[in-house]
Amino acid sequence: MADLHLSFAIAPYDRVMPLITGEVKPLGITLDYWGAQSGQGNPFYDQIKFQRWDVSEMSMSSFLRMRPTGWGYRMLPVFHNRNFSWTNIRIREGSGIRHGHPEDLKGKRIGIADYQMSLGLWTRGILQMEFGVKPEDMVWYQERSEHFSHTGASGSAAGLGVPKNVELHYATTDFNTMFLKGELDAGTGLSMLIGRSGEGRQSSALSGIGRVQADLGAKPDLVSLLFPDPRQEATRFFKKTGVYPPNHCTAVRESILDEHPWVAVSLMDAFEEAKRLSIERLHQSLPTLMVFGQQYFKELGELFGRDPFPYGLKANAKAFEFAQTFSLQQGLTERKQPLEEIFPEEILFREERA
Numbered sequence: 001m002a003d004l005h006l007s008f009a010i011a012p013y014d015r016v017m018p019l020i021t022g023e024v025k026p027l028g029i030t031l032d033y034w035g036a037q038s039g040q041g042n043p044f045y046d047q048i049k050f051q052r053w054d055v056s057e058m059s060m061s062s063f064l065r066m067r068p069t070g071w072g073y074r075m076l077p078v079f080h081n082r083n084f085s086w087t088n089i090r091i092r093e094g095s096g097i098r099h100g101h102p103e104d105l106k107g108k109r110i111g112i113a114d115y116q117m118s119l120g121l122w123t124r125g126i127l128q129m130e131f132g133v134k135p136e137d138m139v140w141y142q143e144r145s146e147h148f149s150h151t152g153a154s155g156s157a158a159g160l161g162v163p164k165n166v167e168l169h170y171a172t173t174d175f176n177t178m179f180l181k182g183e184l185d186a187g188t189g190l191s192m193l194i195g196r197s198g199e200g201r202q203s204s205a206l207s208g209i210g211r212v213q214a215d216l217g218a219k220p221d222l223v224s225l226l227f228p229d230p231r232q233e234a235t236r237f238f239k240k241t242g243v244y245p246p247n248h249c250t251a252v253r254e255s256i257l258d259e260h261p262w263v264a265v266s267l268m269d270a271f272e273e274a275k276r277l278s279i280e281r282l283h284q285s286l287p288t289l290m291v292f293g294q295q296y297f298k299e300l301g302e303l304f305g306r307d308p309f310p311y312g313l314k315a316n317a318k319a320f321e322f323a324q325t326f327s328l329q330q331g332l333t334e335r336k337q338p339l340e341e342i343f344p345e346e347i348l349f350r351e352e353r354a
Contacts, residue, residue, distance in 0.1 A: 003030040006054040018274040026270035048153035058251040061121040069158035079246030087230035095185035111187035116150040118247035125326030163331030176214040264344035
């Protein structure tokens with residue numbers, strides 16, 4: 001029987017590389033790899049608006065927003081791009097925000113690449129859950145444009161807008177310039193680029209913009225981290241909750257799953273095998289640039305265990321519940337969808353067998 005050919009778009013994570021190279025192959029499937037993005041576009045924008053690929057990495061927040069509208073994808077519990085995003089909030093000197101005091105964000109102007117993005121979902125959710133700071137307590141500035149963004153694509157595809165209780169503005173220049181002019185008090189995410197020379201730097205294509213970032217090198221103390229020790233804050237949260245927040249999930253076209261239900265398990269098994277190989281090889285041969293690699297892996301193992309990126313529903317039940325709760329609290333979704341409305345049926349059965 002001939003293989004089923006599926007288009008496949010995902011960033012080249014180490015845990016996924018064996019799938020991208022073809023070393024690991026899903027049973028009965030040939031994956032046609034398209035890379036992480038199409039042209040100069042944003043892959044999530046393309047998926048939300050045009051449904052371009054059969055299998056792709058996908059914003060968790062945007063998936064939760066789009067799925068109730070009849071968006072034609074189901075989620076595999078294969079989660080990518082995890083991080084403790086709120087620990088990377090940067091604050092401007094003179095903003096009135098004290099280091100180590102997230103409650104001072106209330107009433108402040110906050111920059112974010114895209115309001116709907118998962119990094120924003122988790123940052124806002126944890127600020128509210130842990131520190132009592134609600135999204136509506138701040139004024140938001142979005143770096144991506146009104147239309148070329150997750151939020152814009154969702155509006156075009158399904159008529160979804162910004163929650164009504166949130167004050168959101170679209171930035172007319174880059175965030176570094178806004179910090180230099182005192183127009184932002186804080187920023188979250190990785191869009192800020194602090195230059196090391198007199199030249200500005202261009203933001204990445206994945207940010208969905210092509211602006212040249214102003215150089216902050218002349219004022220190195222203007223912007224600093226809200227949490228002086230991000231690792232300590234991240235460790236505190238993980239020890240308390242057991243959650244390493246996942247930003248991205250894996251989406252599979254629903255019409256393919258309807259016709260070939262076995263595809264879900266075949267893909268799931270392949271993702272698991274690719275990750276197993278990657279972890280095994282990493283421990284066997286650490287990158288030489290990791291000077292204290294053995295000590296680092298010992299500390300990592302004591303906190304996370306051997307695998308910081310677990311797949312599957314049970315292993316991620318608490319994280320997924322958090323994501324749905326935050327999405328509902330923030331007015332991005334109207335209800336928590338049952339698992340059977342989100343995940344392929346065969347994945348639910350696979351979890352039962354496990």
